[in-house]
Amino acid sequence: MRFMAIVKADKDSEAGxxxxxxxxxxxxxxxxxxxxxxxxxAAEGLQPSSKGARVRFSGDKRTVIDGPFAETKELxxxxxxxxxKSKEExxxxxxxxxxPFPGKTSEIEIRxxxxxxxxxxxFTPELRQQEERQREQAAAxxxx
Amino acid sequence: MTPSDxxxxxxxxxxxxxxxxxxxxxxxxxxxGIAEDLAQDALVAALEQWPESGVPRNPGAWLMATAKHRAIxxxxxxxxxxxxxAELGYELEVQQTAMPDxxxxxxxxxxxxxxxxxxxxxxxxxxxxxxVALTLRLLGGLTTEEIAxxxxxxxxxxxxxxxxxxxxxxxxxxxxEVPRGDEFAARLSSVLQVIYLIFNEGYSATAGEDWVRxxxxxxAIRLGRILSQLAPGESEVHxxxxxxxxxxxRLRARTDQSGEPILLLDQDRGRWxxxxxxxxxxxxxxxxxxAASRGPYTLxxxxxxxxxxxxxxxxxxxxxxATLYDELADLTPSPVVELNRAVAIAMAFGPTxxxxxxxxxxxxxxxxxxxxxxxxxxxxxxxxxxxxxxxxEFERAASLTRNARERELLLERARxxxxxxxxxx
Numbered sequence: 001m002r003f004m005a006i007v008k009a010d011k012d013s014e015a016g017x018x019x020x021x022x023x024x025x026x027x028x029x030x031x032x033x034x035x036x037x038x039x040x041x042a043a044e045g046l047q048p049s050s051k052g053a054r055v056r057f058s059g060d061k062r063t064v065i066d067g068p069f070a071e072t073k074e075l076x077x078x079x080x081x082x083x084x085k086s087k088e089e090x091x092x093x094x095x096x097x098x099x100p101f102p103g104k105t106s107e108i109e110i111r112x113x114x115x116x117x118x119x120x121x122x123f124t125p126e127l128r129q130q131e132e133r134q135r136e137q138a139a140a141x142x143x144x
Numbered sequence: 145m146t147p148s149d150x151x152x153x154x155x156x157x158x159x160x161x162x163x164x165x166x167x168x169x170x171x172x173x174x175x176x177g178i179a180e181d182l183a184q185d186a187l188v189a190a191l192e193q194w195p196e197s198g199v200p201r202n203p204g205a206w207l208m209a210t211a212k213h214r215a216i217x218x219x220x221x222x223x224x225x226x227x228x229x230a231e232l233g234y235e236l237e238v239q240q241t242a243m244p245d246x247x248x249x250x251x252x253x254x255x256x257x258x259x260x261x262x263x264x265x266x267x268x269x270x271x272x273x274x275x276v277a278l279t280l281r282l283l284g285g286l287t288t289e290e291i292a293x294x295x296x297x298x299x300x301x302x303x304x305x306x307x308x309x310x311x312x313x314x315x316x317x318x319x320x321e322v323p324r325g326d327e328f329a330a331r332l333s334s335v336l337q338v339i340y341l342i343f344n345e346g347y348s349a350t351a352g353e354d355w356v357r358x359x360x361x362x363x364a365i366r367l368g369r370i371l372s373q374l375a376p377g378e379s380e381v382h383x384x385x386x387x388x389x390x391x392x393x394r395l396r397a398r399t400d401q402s403g404e405p406i407l408l409l410d411q412d413r414g415r416w417x418x419x420x421x422x423x424x425x426x427x428x429x430x431x432x433x434x435a436a437s438r439g440p441y442t443l444x445x446x447x448x449x450x451x452x453x454x455x456x457x458x459x460x461x462x463x464x465x466a467t468l469y470d471e472l473a474d475l476t477p478s479p480v481v482e483l484n485r486a487v488a489i490a491m492a493f494g495p496t497x498x499x500x501x502x503x504x505x506x507x508x509x510x511x512x513x514x515x516x517x518x519x520x521x522x523x524x525x526x527x528x529x530x531x532x533x534x535x536x537e538f539e540r541a542a543s544l545t546r547n548a549r550e551r552e553l554l555l556e557r558a559r560x561x562x563x564x565x566x567x568x569x
Binding site (some may be wrong): 039086088 | 160367368373374
């Protein structure tokens with residue numbers, strides 16, 4: 001399974017304040033740990049929204065709006081893509097990350113990536129769990 | 145957190161920490177079986193205590209400390225037992241094991257211990273099946289049940305296989321070390337073979353099967369990546385990772401709606417995973433920069449990369465693929481490699497050349513019942529307009545394959561040849 005872990009922006013990241021040398025070193029070490037464990041697919045930082053843009057879709061209309069964007073809470077500052085076996089594993093890994101905004105309260109959001117499973121479009125994670133339960137039930141039945 | 149939440153968190157921590165834990169413990173107790181038991185004891189303790197105390201800040205350290213305490217307890221009990229036996233006048237072979245300096249285990253050794261664990265799990269004294277099972281258990285963190293399901297054997301059979309493997313290692317007194325000198329290359333080769341075997345088992349799993357089987361691809365890639373970090377100077381390790389990532393990039397494109405396989409050249413390349421391709425190409429570059437010449441895995445990765453770089457089948461650089469197969473044929477000659485080489489050369493230089501190469505292979509005993517040989521020969525003959533001969537080859541190929549759909553496809557091609565030559569089917 002793949003998960004994206006998203007670092008939410010704050011006013012410092014939006015102001016283009018670069019991470020301290022210490023934070024860069026700690027983040028580097030954390031990314032190394034992820035790589036050593038074979039779970040890191042990608043890790044990137046995003047530049048402030050002042051350098052970005054939005055495309056607005058309304059019917060056939062396309063409007064381009066230049067950054068910066070006011071609602072900092074809605075913005076992201078960076079992400080990891082992880083290859084792990086469960087959401088819990090993604091969580092356990094991200095708990096080990098240094099605080100992306102040291103000294104402050106910050107959040108990293110974890111979201112599962114959709115996969116068009118190669119064993120048929122039917123085999124969603126929900127069905128997989130269902131199969132697990134059925135298997136457990138069958139095993140329980142067999143011992144009765 | 146609810147107890148079941150904590151349970152899942154413990155499982156996740158186990159996946160992250162178990163290999164290192166077992167590796168560190170093996171160095172202390174000199175026995176992978178005992179090390180694994182100690183690690184399992186620590187896991188049980190975690191399952192009992194963490195629902196109440198919460199998941200500790202450093203779960204790995206908690207597990208290691210718990211396991212070490214158990215190790216000390218066991219050694220003390222054994223010494224006590226030995227002393228009692230001596231007192232009672234029993235003659236026992238008392239192992240002269242000094243109490244190991246358990247506190248001297250420094251975390252810096254983690255990487256080395258993990259590499260030692262990799263090599264011991266793939267030791268040549270074990271059969272290939274045993275190596276695969278042990279690797280998945282000790283390094284992959286899979287349960288015995290999962291490994292049994294992955295290889296389609298009953299759980300007790302797999303459990304026995306693992307128990308016997310550990311016993312074999314103990315009886316042979318296999319040292320817990322990274323092989324040195326000349327031995328290193330051969331031993332590394334067997335590690336790579338085990339990882340690629342796991343990958344291929346996963347790759348061959350078909351739609352609708354137990355999900356544990358296709359997941360083997362992920363397990364293998366993860367093991368390969370871990371190894372590439374433990375042994376970053378080894379070209380073939382990066383070569384194998386490149387090969388697996390590029391092959392895995394095609395997983396979503398290789399079967400159709402009904403689960404039937406689609407040939408590489410017919411696949412929808414829009415469904416190829418570009419993230420895996422770019423990672424694979426980066427790994428390939430690393431492999432090529434690390435050695436004067438490419439090893440077999442790096443060569444196969446380079447061939448896979450040629451396909452990955454072509455935006456359409458028509459843009460494939462066949463002459464480059466042919467050159468790479470020349471190199472591969474020199475390194476690991478085999479009739480199958482020769483056949484693939486012939487196909488690449490024919491695609492690059494035309495069917496006449498391809499046919500000349502393939503005609504040499506028709507007397508090769510190992511290919512007598514290999515359906516792809518007449519299939520390829522038929523393809524070349526068809527392209528040269530020799531329809532009757534092509535038809536005969538496709539019919540022969542159809543008779544050799546056990547796959548119903550494959551047979552149908554080949555018979556269809558035979559019929560097309562018959563129509564083209566105007567003779568009755």
